[in-house]
Every structure is written in structure tokens, then in C-alpha cells.
Amino acid sequence: MKLFSAEQIYAADKFTIAKQNITSDELMERSAVQIFNWMHLRMQGAPVKIHLFCGIGNNGGDGIALARHLQEHGYNIAVYVVNYSTKRSKDFLINLDRLKDRKIWPNFMDSDGEFPEIGADDIIVDAIFGIGLNRPPAKWVGKLIDHFHASKAFILSVDIPSGLYMNQVPEQKDAVVRANFVLSFQTPKLVFFLPETGIYIDQWEVLDIGLDMEFLTAEETDYELIGKSEVLPMYVPRTKFSHKGTHGHVLLVGGSYGKIGAVTLASVAALKIGSGLVTSYVPACGYTILQTALPEAMVLTDGETAITSIDYTIKPSAIGIGMGMGTETQTIQAFATFLKSNSLPLVIDADGLNMLASNMELCSFLSKQTVLTPHEGELERLVGKWEDDFDKLAKVKALSKKFDCIVVIKGAHTITVYHDKGFVNTTGNPGMATAGCGDVLSGIITGLIAQGYESLKAAIFGVFLHGKSADLQIESKGYQALLASDVVEGLGTAYLDLFKLPEKPPQQEAESQE
Ligand SMILES: NC(=O)C1=CN([C@@H]2O[C@H](COP(=O)(O)OP(=O)(O)OC[C@H]3O[C@@H](n4cnc5c(N)ncnc54)[C@H](O)[C@@H]3O)[C@@H](O)[C@H]2O)[C@@H](O)CC1
Ligand SMILES: [K+]
Structure with a gap:
């Protein structure tokens, strides 16, 4: 299995959107539905409290879209927008509107606010940062991540634990989510397997979001994951007349x-x-x-x-x-x-x-x-x-x-x-x-x-x-x-x-x- 870089994943997104004649928010919707199905299959409607922490980029957009599906199926959710910057992505905003249309009002968190109470038996959905992280998270976001860990709640990270980069080791070792489970879109990430960054992940699984196979097959990668099929x-095999x-x-x-x-x-x-x-x-x-x-x-x-x-x-x-x-x-x-x-x-x-x-x-x-x-x-x-x-x-x-x-x-x-x-x-x-x-x-x-x-x-x-x-x-x-x-x-x-x-x-x- 190929391990793609962030640039290659963004290129695959673009290619898929053009070839399948879909919009980028449709691709986001696919991703969110995949996560929802994964959770629903395991939770079967259980009334466990689910705290969704969503950033304001596309990883956050995934989280917001997921919140809508969870709510539609009667799950007990709380949604938080982690306002780490003012540059909200287009698809995040589309999904935020859809959420509001359903009368779900997220809690908007910034550096001044208090952190919500999270029980040890609750679930945290970590959709703060995805593969777009390109500088250390703000201090208060690091503290929020500490708060996650202190709660002892189960942490499900969307795509990649927030705070992990795709191509370097994080500068602040404690400002990274330690995920119990990562649902990674289309491909696992190289950092899941390196000694200094793999420690943030207990388990991972890939969700197929239908990125174009022709593009992915043609693309050469620097790293490949070796399993049985490889x-x-x-x-x-040995031949009959071998000695x-x-x-x-x-x-x-x-x-x-x-x-x-x-x-x-x-x-x-x-x-x-x-x-x-x-x-x-x-x-x-x-x-x-x-x-x-x-x-x-x-x-x-x-x-x-x-x-x-x-x-x-x-x-x-x-x-x-x-x-x-x-x-x-x-x-x-x-x-x-x-x-x-x-x-x-x-x-x-x-x-x-x-x-x-x-x-x-x-x-x-x-x-x-x-x-x-x-x-x-x-x-x-x-x-x-x-x-x-x-x-x-x-x-x-x-x-x-x-x-x-x-x-x-x-x-x-x-x-x-x-x-x-x-x-x-x-x-x-x-x-x-x-x-x-x-x-x-x-x-x-x-x-x-x-x-x-x-x-x-x-x-x-x-x-x-x-x-x-x-x-x-x-x-x-x-x-x-x-x-x-x-x-x-x-x-x-x-x-x-x-x-x-x-x-x-x-x-x-x-x-x-x-
Ligand atoms: N093909 C895929 O894999 C798909 C990916 N999607 C999601 O999109 C994510 C990538 O989205 P984005 O590119 O918006 O990136 P992120 O959601 O990771 O958001 C980070 C955004 O904030 C900025 N930023 C980076 N580091 C920061 C920091 N420390 N403080 C403040 N701002 C910072 C970046 O410029 C970036 O725009 C993926 O991880 C995935 O969750 C899906 O929505 C759709 C399909
Ligand atoms: K994440």
C-alpha cells in the first residue's frame, strides 16, 4: 500500500473532484458518512456522550459534517468549534450552515474560554487539525489537548491525530493528540509508523473515500507499506524437478x-x-x-x-x-x-x-x-x-x-x-x-x-x-x-x-x- 504525502493527497482530491464531477463538499460528505458508518456499526445507537472538537479547516469540516449525521441518528453529541484562526475553509462553512439549519449550535472556543467537562466514559472526536497542519498549534490548543488526555475519554481522531505533521516530527511533544483510534482517509500516513510519531496512535484503520484509483495507482510514492498483498x-514457488x-x-x-x-x-x-x-x-x-x-x-x-x-x-x-x-x-x-x-x-x-x-x-x-x-x-x-x-x-x-x-x-x-x-x-x-x-x-x-x-x-x-x-x-x-x-x-x-x-x-x- 502506498503511503502518500500531503501534497499527493491534495492532488488526488483535486483530480477526483474533476474526474467524478463532484464538488469538494461532496467529497467531504463522503468522508463524514464513512466515519459515521464506522461509528454507528460499533455503537449501535448507544447513548454515550460524544464530544466533537472541530477545527476550522477541512478536518474540522469533516467533524462538523459527522456531527450532523450523528445527531440525525439520535446520538448524544456536543459540538465545539476550535477557533484557532480566522481563516475558515469554504467546506467547513458550508457544513457549519447545514448544522445550524438543523438547530445545532456549536460552542465556539477560543483562547479565553473554559474547557468543557469530559467524562472518562465519553468519546472525543478529534477533528481539530488534519494533514494541513504546518506550524505548531497555539498554546491554548495544546492545553485543550492536555484536557482531552486528562479526561481519560476514548479519543477517535479524524484522518490523523491533531498536532502531528505529515513530514516532520512535532516541535511540542505534548501538543499532540494521543489517539486511541485513527480513521485515516484512503491511506495511512508515514508518521503512524515512525518511532517518534507512531507513539501517538494506538490503532488505525483506513476509510476508502473513493479517491480516483487511476491517479493513486500512477502516483509514485517515497514510502510503501508492506503487507501480505505486497x-x-x-x-x-518450488518446481517439481528442483534439487x-x-x-x-x-x-x-x-x-x-x-x-x-x-x-x-x-x-x-x-x-x-x-x-x-x-x-x-x-x-x-x-x-x-x-x-x-x-x-x-x-x-x-x-x-x-x-x-x-x-x-x-x-x-x-x-x-x-x-x-x-x-x-x-x-x-x-x-x-x-x-x-x-x-x-x-x-x-x-x-x-x-x-x-x-x-x-x-x-x-x-x-x-x-x-x-x-x-x-x-x-x-x-x-x-x-x-x-x-x-x-x-x-x-x-x-x-x-x-x-x-x-x-x-x-x-x-x-x-x-x-x-x-x-x-x-x-x-x-x-x-x-x-x-x-x-x-x-x-x-x-x-x-x-x-x-x-x-x-x-x-x-x-x-x-x-x-x-x-x-x-x-x-x-x-x-x-x-x-x-x-x-x-x-x-x-x-x-x-x-x-x-x-x-x-x-x-x-x-x-x-x-x-
Ligand atoms: N482526500 C482527503 O483525504 C480528504 C480530506 N479531507 C480533510 O481535509 C483535511 C485537510 O484539510 P486542510 O487542508 O483544510 O487542513 P486542516 O484541516 O488540517 O486545517 C489546517 C488549516 O489551518 C491552517 N493551519 C495549519 N497549522 C496551523 C496552526 N498551527 N494554527 C493555525 N492554523 C493552522 C492551515 O493553513 C490549514 O488551512 C484532511 O486531513 C481531511 O480531514 C476531507 O474533507 C475530504 C477529503
Ligand atoms: K484530526
Whole structure:
């Protein structure tokens, strides 16, 4: 699913209005009806008090139009106009008149007025600011937002939590609505998924307001949200006459004394994701461990407790390097020599990234589209400190372009960046914040590349499957008990889940039984 910028959404609005020969207030009406239907379906006329706080732009217009529908269906509403400026939008005014025609008089709030009482069991509809916010809200509006939070009422935000920008992190962290639910028009917003701005959203859902599909399909976006429908076309099925040689040979280089587990986890993940052969290249202290833990892998060794040179005669199809490798001087030398001569597809993780960060000149030797899989700490060593999430993304894009590499920024929503484009993952859960999960991911991505997936697809698909496996596993294991090896274990079901059809809605089943 594409993640559009504010400018693209405004352009889509304009295009839709012209092509469908409708007025902009008709589009607003559609949006309001969609929100109303969503609420009505869940509330079924419940007499809960609904406080609608509406700004004076089009987000406010949505709120005012929604108020009319709620009132027509007998809901218990109170409407407030948050007068943060004098520039009321045309469609806001049209809807305000329609509301007045129905004898509903909103409370007009400004910097001097008192805030209304809101009960903990009430509902707040937040329609103050939408995607048009372009400067910090006035102080009193920030206080109103505080008042929302203090009430403990359920907050439903229209389109985007008020106070969040589309393309930057808010300056005033407390002048942003913390939404329990966001109903986002047509497309979710990038800020829902970034660590500094995603914290303002518990749950979100997209409402289709019928923006022109032709326009949306043709429009290129900087970011894409990756779910099942995006990865399914990437899947390469096995053919009947395939053999283990068909599915690639992974070489994993890593491990040091006390950290052989890292390369073991990556190796088993590479096998489980489907690579035909796996060779683990470890220091001698890892030999028995690997041969015992993973009889399916082949093992090459060098050095006693750390790798001192990387030398092999096998012909791998993809190489993963760095897991538990340590950063001893000889290991760094071996790593540098290896990078200078290697032209095979490559995945670099953990200590490999640390060695790269302290010797950035080595980046120019990366084979094309090398995949780097840093967590935040490793990333900071690679690109330097960032000011905020947007600055971080800009720095990563610059790194990706400079060295033609793919950067997988690991986090709650892992983002895979290649040149100017980011792919935001939707699978995974907090149970994955556990030792070894990163090693598993690097094994998965290397294993997919070895099977013939292009490096970028391998990274996007690998991140998805890794998270999906963990999501399926916590159903029986819970968050705390999830281990990296459970994530490896679940990879088979993660693959199978790709082909599971959504369950039929219960209503349909009841009908077909009659
Ligand atoms: N295609 C869509 O997605 C549609 C969007 N609609 C709604 O329209 C919204 C966007 O409407 P607008 O462009 O009017 O923007 P907003 O409703 O976000 O209003 C902000 C307005 O106030 C001004 N402003 C920005 N920051 C301010 C600040 N801190 N203090 C005072 N004034 C400030 C801006 O110039 C802007 O005109 C969307 O979020 C959505 O709710 C719907 O009505 C129709 C269809
Ligand atoms: K809003």
C-alpha cells in the first residue's frame, strides 16, 4: 500500500473532484458518512456522550459534517468549534450552515474560554487539525489537548491525530493528540509508523473515500507499506524437478568465542527459509557446537577463538557476514580483505556493521546492493547522530545512494531503504526484542538471496516473514517467552500463512447454513 504525502493527497482530491464531477463538499460528505458508518456499526445507537472538537479547516469540516449525521441518528453529541484562526475553509462553512439549519449550535472556543467537562466514559472526536497542519498549534490548543488526555475519554481522531505533521516530527511533544483510534482517509500516513510519531496512535484503520484509483495507482510514492498483498507476488514457488543445488548455497561468516550461537541461529534460519545448502564459517571453537546443533550445515573453520582470515574454495550464491564475529584487529583485517575481493551478493550484520562503521572507506568495496541490517545503535555508528526520525531517513537514503546498498532499519516497524524509497514493514511484535532475533533475520535474508531473490526483494520479504513468524508464534508462546529459535521454528507457518484465505465473516456462514 502506498503511503502518500500531503501534497499527493491534495492532488488526488483535486483530480477526483474533476474526474467524478463532484464538488469538494461532496467529497467531504463522503468522508463524514464513512466515519459515521464506522461509528454507528460499533455503537449501535448507544447513548454515550460524544464530544466533537472541530477545527476550522477541512478536518474540522469533516467533524462538523459527522456531527450532523450523528445527531440525525439520535446520538448524544456536543459540538465545539476550535477557533484557532480566522481563516475558515469554504467546506467547513458550508457544513457549519447545514448544522445550524438543523438547530445545532456549536460552542465556539477560543483562547479565553473554559474547557468543557469530559467524562472518562465519553468519546472525543478529534477533528481539530488534519494533514494541513504546518506550524505548531497555539498554546491554548495544546492545553485543550492536555484536557482531552486528562479526561481519560476514548479519543477517535479524524484522518490523523491533531498536532502531528505529515513530514516532520512535532516541535511540542505534548501538543499532540494521543489517539486511541485513527480513521485515516484512503491511506495511512508515514508518521503512524515512525518511532517518534507512531507513539501517538494506538490503532488505525483506513476509510476508502473513493479517491480516483487511476491517479493513486500512477502516483509514485517515497514510502510503501508492506503487507501480505505486497509480498505475495514476490514469492517464488518450488518446481517439481528442483534439487538442493537449485536453491542456492549460503555462506555465513561469523562467530567468536562465546558467540557461536549467533552464527548458529543465522545458519538454521538460512536453511529454514529454504536455501539448499548452508556452510557456516566460524573459528575452530565453534566447530563442534555447529556440527552438533545443526547437522544439516557444513562447517569451515579458521582461527581458534576469532576469525583471522576468510578463505574458502566453495562457491556460495550469497554470503552473510558479521553475526557474533567480534572486532579483533585480525578479524577486521580479514573482513577488509574479504570485502575488497568479494563480488557476490552480501548481507552484513552486527559486528560486520561495526567494523564497517569504524572503517567507512570499506563501504566503497561493497558488492552491488549489499544488504545492511543495523539496529538503531549500529545505524548511528554508520550514519552519525540524527536530529529526528525524518533526519534519520534522509541520512539512510544518502548512505544507500552513495554506496548502492540496501539498509534495513530494524525497529517496531522495520523500514527497508533503497536509494530514495522506503518499505515499511507491518509484521512483528515486542516479543522480538530478544537476543538473537537479528541473527535470524540476517540468515533469512541471505537464504532468500541464495535462492535467487533480488537483494531488495529478499530484504523486504525476509523482514515480513521474520515478523510474521513471530506474530504466529506468540499466539501460543506469549511475548515474554518468545525466543529467536521460536522465530526460526515458525518460518514454515509464516510461508503457509501467505496462502491462507481470510476467514469468512460469520454472517455469511450463518446465511449459507440456512
Ligand atoms: N482526500 C482527503 O483525504 C480528504 C480530506 N479531507 C480533510 O481535509 C483535511 C485537510 O484539510 P486542510 O487542508 O483544510 O487542513 P486542516 O484541516 O488540517 O486545517 C489546517 C488549516 O489551518 C491552517 N493551519 C495549519 N497549522 C496551523 C496552526 N498551527 N494554527 C493555525 N492554523 C493552522 C492551515 O493553513 C490549514 O488551512 C484532511 O486531513 C481531511 O480531514 C476531507 O474533507 C475530504 C477529503
Ligand atoms: K484530526
